[in-house]
Amino acid sequence: MNLVTPVKTVCVIDDDKIHVYGLKKLISIKKLSPNLIDFPNGKEAIDFLAAPENSAKLPDIIFLDINMPVMDGWDFMEHYVKIKPQMGKKIIVYMVSSSINDEDILRAKAIADISDYIIKPVSPEKLIELFALAA
């Protein structure tokens, strides 16, 4: 059933521990990626991505939540666009949120660096599809 080439590294930015756990578990069950890193807010993720010593560990896919303390998903994208040129790696960003607010959906669609907006929870089928697109 799972014919997708594994993605090397996946990054989850979300303060919801249960969601992080669920994504991790699903990715490992479906053998979608061997490496998963996670951050409880945008600030810590940006700090990691911007640090030159982490250039070898940069993820291929980012799952980004919207509502988080310290730095939310929108702020993260603003910073992300700035550090993107120096990272030198093509990263796919999926915005993942429980918000079904049109305002949020349209705002995400307007940001070129966000590949898709996914409403929580992510189903196993959807997850496989997202990894297939990234591979």
Add this chain to the structure above:
Amino acid sequence: MPDNKNIVLAERSISTDSFADHYLANEQLLNLIESTNTGLWERNIITNEAWWSPKFCELLGYEYGELKRSYDFFIDWLVHPDDRELVYNAFKNHLKGRSVYKVEFRILTKNKGYCWFESSGKAWPDENGNLSKMIGAVTDIDLKKRYELELRKKEFLLTETNKIANIGGWELDTLTMELSWSREVFELSGLPLSTRLNLETAIRLFEPAYREVILAAVNQAIEHCVPFDLELQLCTLYGKVIWIRTKGIPIIDDKGRCIIIRGIFQDINENKAKELNLLRSLDLLSDQNKRLQNFAHIVSHNLRSHSGNLQFMVNIFDEDISADDRKEIFGNIRSISESLSNTIDHLNEIVKIQTEINKELKPVNFAVTLKNTQNALDNNIVATKAIICADFSLCPTINYVPAYLESIFLNLLTNSLKYRHPRRAPKIICETYMDDGHPYLTFQDNGLGIDLNKYGDKVFGMYKTFHKNANSKGIGLFITRNQVESLGGSIKVESTVNVGTKFTIKLV
């Protein structure tokens, strides 16, 4: 109107006509008088025998001699029934020497129905000194009288209309700066009719806030011929402040200059009061509507995040997983269930605030409430070495829901302690004051602060947290805002990162 045919007309018999002989003998004089369209008459006061001159007859549409030569006939058949008393009284008063005989009344003409005439005359004494005859003249004033009546009717209509609509007129001569008002404007402003008017007196009638507005509008009209239509507040001489509407239209001469401003002045107080009330209700309603929508959004969002997680866990449970995983997932489901129950408790609390709006207000003492809050948080205050300064002298008590005030203090104080700056002991300043009749409470700390440029509108939102703090729940300020707003108040925040935060609450 009596039927003309029924009037018995006198036989034409000149030979026995002593009056006629008398006048017709002075034919030249008679012609002269009658050429001015004036008809003559003479009446014997004792016998009521009468003579009507040729012109008199002509004015009424009759041939000379066609009219019965009797004053009684004249009064009973030719004078309009409504005017008989008037004519009779004028005659009576004249005979008593009280007044000149001059009456305007309606006479039945042969072909044109009743027409207006003016009759004047004088009683003359006979050789014994008794008033025996009266001589007079009539002129046709029908057209004039009808215009006059029409005008009076229109004036009445206009005055009545103005009175009903509470409208008065005004006119400003822009060359002499002379101002004139109609009676209604005087009545509206309470100024006596004898007041000498100029622009300044008129402008001083307005409430100070509106004087500039009306002056600017008048100047615009004079200089640039711009009409105006304003709603302003005016203080009447009786000290009552009312809303009026004034419109001004510049009248422009052929050189394009404004020479006169003409306008109306209307009492719109009642409507304005209704309008303002309506606006207030609308504000209140849209406010409540906004809160309701916001609440619906909060409910859906917060329940969604839990239901999403639950579904997520169930989905994974269905996968081919180990017993350990199942145990772990069940642990997560338990924690989701707890969060869900917490969220529902929080939402219930908000619903309670909304439905408790009519809760009884009681006088609450700020100092006592703060003391209770400090006691409740005593452990935290001691542990953080917090200093709390309070000054409620400007407004020591307030009519409020006691539980709300306690909750407001508890939430703000808890926040100040929780988000204290790591490098200094918390210092909290708490004060009350009155502004424009409203009591205010301020609550200031020297803590971490919030970046309002980033989070401004979210500070009071539900489950909005801004600090990396394990015990941040994002519910305290949301409840505080709901409590404050449910009692008609408002809350705002000022903050600088690393300096501190100040909340200002308008309580009612």
